[in-house]
Amino acid sequence: MYKFILLTFAFFLCGKGSSQSTSWMVEAQVAISPEQEKPIYAQPWIWGSKNFKDSPWGIGCFALAGEAWGEILIGPSYTFKGKKGFTEIGTQVGIETYNASPYRGMSYVFHKTPGKDDGLHDFSYLAVVEYGGSGHWHLGFLNYNITKSFGLGFVSQYGTVTGPRLQINIPSGFIWIGAGSDIENKASGGAVGLRFFM
Numbered sequence: 574m575y576k577f578i579l580l581t582f583a584f585f586l587c588g589k590g591s592s593q594s595t596s597w598m599v600e601a602q603v604a605i606s607p608e609q610e611k612p613i614y615a616q617p618w619i620w621g622s623k624n625f626k627d628s629p630w631g632i633g634c635f636a637l638a639g640e641a642w643g644e645i646l647i648g649p650s651y652t653f654k655g656k657k658g659f660t661e662i663g664t665q666v667g668i669e670t671y672n673a674s675p676y677r678g679m680s681y682v683f684h685k686t687p688g689k690d691d692g693l694h695d696f697s698y699l700a701v702v703e704y705g706g707s708g709h710w711h712l713g714f715l716n717y718n719i720t721k722s723f724g725l726g727f728v729s730q731y732g733t734v735t736g737p738r739l740q741i742n743i744p745s746g747f748i749w750i751g752a753g754s755d756i757e758n759k760a761s762g763g764a765v766g767l768r769f770f771m
Contacts, residue, residue, distance in 0.1 A: 594624050594626075595622065595624075596622050597619065597620070597621050597622075597771040598619070598620040598621075598622075598769070598770055599617070599618075599619050599768070599771065600618050600620075600766050600767065601617045601766070601767050602618070603764065603766075604730075604734070604765075605761075605763045605764065616638065616640075617637075617638055618637040619634075619635070619636045619637075620634070621634045621635075622650065624652065629654070630649065630650070631649070631652065631661075631663075632647065632648070632650065633647070633648065633649075633650050633665060635647075635665060635667075635679065642669070642670050642671070644667060644668065644670070644677055645667045645668060646665035646667035646678070647666070648663060648664050648665030649664065650663035657686050657687070658684065658685050658686035658687060659685060660683070661684075662681070662683075663680070664680045664681075665678065665680075665681075666678045666679075669706045669707060671707040673706075673707075674707075675706060677703060677707075678705050679701060679704075681702070682698075683698070683700075684699075689721075693718055693720060693721045694717070694718055695717070696716070698713070698714065698715035698716070698726075700713045710731045711730070712729070712730045712731070713728070714726060714727065714728040714749075715727050715738075716749075718740070718742065722742050723739070723740065723742070724740035724747075725737070725738070725740070726738045726740065728751040728764075730751070730764065731757060732757050732758060733751075733764050734754070734755060734762035735753050735754055735756050735762070736752050736754060736762075737752065738750070738751045745770055745771070746770055747768055748766070748767050748768075749765070749768070750765050750766075751764045751765075
């Protein structure tokens with residue numbers, strides 16, 4: 574019930590309005606990690622973004638739910654537009670289900686340089702750092718579409734995997750696979766994600 578309230582709150586804050594554009598990104602991820610009690614676990618997360626009309630400013634929210642843990646964050650974003658792409662930076666604050674200190678923060682950078690209309694030669698990267706509450710966490714990836722269907726790159730996710738990344742593009746989203754090392758736990762690691770854009 575607690576997770577449902579948090580996700581509902583995120584949808585409300587990032588809902589559509591007449592003076593802005595709203596986009597959603599939903600991912601379901603299955604990770605292999607010795608950090609968890611179960612070696613294979615699933616975690617869904619939602620990222621919402623609202624850009625105000627005729628302004629580089631926007632607002633974003635992020636919600637993630639694990640088996641026994643969840644968080645919700647919200648905060649401002651700013652988009653720099655270039656000739657061939659854009660870079661968005663943002664920071665968010667919120668709460669997590671961690672009794673010792675429920676407050677949490679996050680900063681991120683996202684960049685995309687579009688390729689051709691069919692997605693060929695698209696280049697993108699994302700770097701996210703979270704802090705406070707239960708401790709440090711990071712996620713980073715880069716992807717370059719070598720064809721309209723496949724991309725290659727790199728991924729690093731705290732406590733999960735650091736290594737090469739394969740992206741399979743599908744309508745309205747992509748599937749990604751990462752394999753390599755779980756550096757924090759000094760073990761092998763991997764993850765498979767399914768992401769949709771709305």
